[in-house]
Amino acid sequence: KAGVTQTPRYLIKTRGQQVTLSCSPISGHRSVSWYQQTPGQGLQFLFEYFSETQRNKGNFPGRFSGRQFSNSRSEMNVSTLELGDSALYLCASSLGFSYNEQFFGPGTRLTVL
Amino acid sequence: AQSVAQPEDQVNVAEGNPLTVKCTYSVSGNPYLFWYVQYPNRGLQFLLKYITGDNLVKGSYGFEAEFNKSQTSFHLKKPSALVSDSALYFCAVRDMKNFNKFYFGSGTKLNVKP
Numbered sequence: 454k455a456g457v458t459q460t461p462r463y464l465i466k467t468r469g470q471q472v473t474l475s476c477s478p479i480s481g482h483r484s485v486s487w488y489q490q491t492p493g494q495g496l497q498f499l500f501e502y503f504s505e506t507q508r509n510k511g512n513f514p515g516r517f518s519g520r521q522f523s524n525s526r527s528e529m530n531v532s533t534l535e536l537g538d539s540a541l542y543l544c545a546s547s548l549g550f551s552y553n554e555q556f557f558g559p560g561t562r563l564t565v566l
Numbered sequence: 567a568q569s570v571a572q573p574e575d576q577v578n579v580a581e582g583n584p585l586t587v588k589c590t591y592s593v594s595g596n597p598y599l600f601w602y603v604q605y606p607n608r609g610l611q612f613l614l615k616y617i618t619g620d621n622l623v624k625g626s627y628g629f630e631a632e633f634n635k636s637q638t639s640f641h642l643k644k645p646s647a648l649v650s651d652s653a654l655y656f657c658a659v660r661d662m663k664n665f666n667k668f669y670f671g672s673g674t675k676l677n678v679k680p
Contacts (some may be wrong), residue, residue, distance in 0.1 A: 457609075486668065496656060496670035509667050543609065551666045552598050552617045557610040 455480065457546050457558035465564045471532040474561045478525050478546030484508070485527040486555060487519060490541040499542075502527055503549050531563075539565045569593050570659045572671035579647045580679055587642040587674045589657030598660035599640040601631055604673075605653045613655075616640060627651070647678045 458477045466472050478485050487499040498511040502521035519529045525546070531538055541562050545555035570591045579585045591597055601613040614625025621633045631642045642655060657671040 488670075495672045498668055498670070501666075501668070511667070545610075551660050551662060552615070554600055554612040554615055555668070556612065557602075559609045 457544055457556055459542075459544050459558040459561050461561060462559065463562045463564075465566065466534050467566050468534055468536060470534050471530065472534060472563060474529045474531075474542055474544075474563075476527045476529070476544030476546075476558060478527070478544075479556055482546035482548055482556070483525055484547045484549040484553075484555075485521055485525065486545045486547075487527070487529050488543040488545065489513075490543055490560070491539075496543070499529070534565045536565050539563060569661055569664075569669035570657055570671045572655075572657055572674045574674050575672070576675045576677065578677045578679065581649050582646050585644050585647045585651070585676065585678070587655050587657075587676060589640045589642065589671055591638050591640065591657075591659045593659055593661040593669075594663045596662070598662070599631075599633065600658040600660075601625065601629070601640075601642050602656045602658060602670075603653050604656065610656065613642070647676075649678050649680055652676055652678045 460475045484503045486501040489497045500510045500519050501508045505521045516532045521527045541560040543560045544558045547553040547555045599616040602610040604610045613629050614623050616623050616633045624630045629644050633640050654673045654675050656673050659669050661667050
């Protein structure tokens with residue numbers, strides 16, 4: 454079974470631009486979560502989607518948004534990029550129940566110049 | 567308030583010795599607890615989880631963890647460390663009383679020396 458895939462793997466943007474990251478979950482998984490990983494802040498939860506609905510959301514500004522499609526694929530968008538948005542963005546999928554473990558993708562490394 | 571804490575940034579252990587990576591949590595209700603490992607330049611991998619039942623859970627690569635409700639802890643253990651266990655370890659908790667949000671600890675870097 455194929456794992457979680459994320460595209461692109463690396464991205465360089467400049468301040469003020471916007472970016473869209475994509476995540477394809479494991480087949481059969483209905484939940485997709487997004488995390489931001491930085492050396493200083495660690496792993497921080499962005500949001501979780503289940504069956505195309507945002508199920509919960511972390512403490513990030515409205516510049517960070519996401520959506521999930523009917524095939525469970527998910528996209529995350531960051532508008533008006535800031536230098537502090539430079540991070541590894543991880544996507545994780547699960548079957549969707551609270552007790553299910555999450556399976557992580559390799560991440561997208563975003564650098565904002 | 568922090569929902570999950572890993573008090574040690576780094577743990578050093580000699581190969582063949584037992585290892586412990588500590589984790590405490592502070593969510594109300596019965597928690598769902600998880601351990602993940604991140605090897606250099608690779609994504610996070612699931613190791614084990616506690617949902618209910620036996621307090622000692624066994625996971626991948628010979629790791630196990632003990633759930634202690636009175637101490638609100640979920641320490642990761644392995645009887646005999648390998649150099650290949652060197653990685654970054656994350657404890658995570660699903661907060662059932664807070665919209666089922668997933669919280670990760672800050673991570674503990676495990677160094678196993680030959």
